Amino acid sequence: MSYRWHNILLKSNQSILEALKVIDNAALRIALVIDDTEHLVGVVTDGDIRRHLIKGVGLDAPVEHVMNKTPVTAPKNVTRKDAVKLMESKGLLAIPLVEKGKVVGLETLNKTGSGRTYENPVFIMAGGFGTRLRPLTDNCPKPLLKVGDKPILEIVLNSFIRSGFKNFYISTHYLTEMIKDYFGDGSKWKVNITYVHEKEPLGTGGALGLLPNDVPDLPLFLINGDVLTNVDFEKVLEFHNKQKAHATMCVRDYEYQVPFGVIQGQDNKVINMQEKPVEHYFINAGIYIVSPELRRSVSKNRYIDMPSLLESSIEQEKDVVMYPVREYWLDIGRIEDYKRAQLDIINLDL
CATH class of the missing domain: 3.90.550.10 (Spore Coat Polysaccharide Biosynthesis Protein SpsA; Chain A)
Known part of the structure; x- marks a missing residue:
């Protein structure tokens, strides 16, 4: 479980440019979008942003315009092995861990920056x-x-x-x-x-x-x-x-x-x-x-x-x-x- 997941949290009204900075600084290629109660409302990856920029969406647009509103998630007590299976089956590099809808962690495929070790x-x-x-x-x-x-x-x-x-x-x-x-x-x-x-x-x-x-x-x-x-x-x-x-x-x-x-x-x-x-x-x-x-x-x-x-x-x-x-x-x-x-x-x- 990544211990840096707090660094990749965003609000849905923050800009795409801010999302890019968060993704770049954390080097995890993903940001988690939450509401005021820390409930997960979406995820955004560098690929999501790139595809929408090509379509003409500006960097000052809210991140909610490009985020995935139905992301794949896992429970907080998921084992590393099961998390990897899920990510590999879905072609994902990371999945947020949630409890009752709230973000409580992040699992990454390659454990860059941490991971449960x-x-x-x-x-x-x-x-x-x-x-x-x-x-x-x-x-x-x-x-x-x-x-x-x-x-x-x-x-x-x-x-x-x-x-x-x-x-x-x-x-x-x-x-x-x-x-x-x-x-x-x-x-x-x-x-x-x-x-x-x-x-x-x-x-x-x-x-x-x-x-x-x-x-x-x-x-x-x-x-x-x-x-x-x-x-x-x-x-x-x-x-x-x-x-x-x-x-x-x-x-x-x-x-x-x-x-x-x-x-x-x-x-x-x-x-x-x-x-x-x-x-x-x-x-x-x-x-x-x-x-x-x-x-x-x-x-x-x-x-x-x-x-x-x-x-x-x-x-x-x-x-x-x-x-x-x-x-x-x-x-x-x-x-x-x-x-x-x-x-x-x-x-x-x-």
């Missing part, structure tokens, strides 16, 4: 060999395999960027230079990328011990680099913070149908029969948030997987909570998963 570090595991995807991974690290027209890792990165995250750490081991050459320092995406190289595989938890000392002292996202999902990361972080958790594990509902009739008995007596029952389980989705305390507890070059690290936390009676993922989720671990991803990506907003 998070300093929380995002740690992406991208060092695996991708053994089950051979021969595709013989000469290409799994994170660089393309789903649609983008590498898997770029899709993961963009999902976090669209939610307002900007501090990224990527753990590498196999074909490291290919990943570094593609993503660089993150400047292409206007984010910060730092690489953590595992000389020997340390497991998903052990890589935490290699993070530099200047990592922001905030809850950290950790995600496997082969997960394709449109989960709302802002909501996951909000949930973690509200729970004041030591760690949050994202889980996915998994159902399994037993292919036979299941019999329950006592001694020699049948007491219940179920024909091909469906069992439901929560499975690990490969997405976590860990507290700074938990992150710092992992010593350098210690091999440990995240499930083992979390089990240790549970034994210490630390709060480890789970966040059910109801949105799309796919672990691209096998050839059949990779083929499915190619079909799924067509209808996904990723």
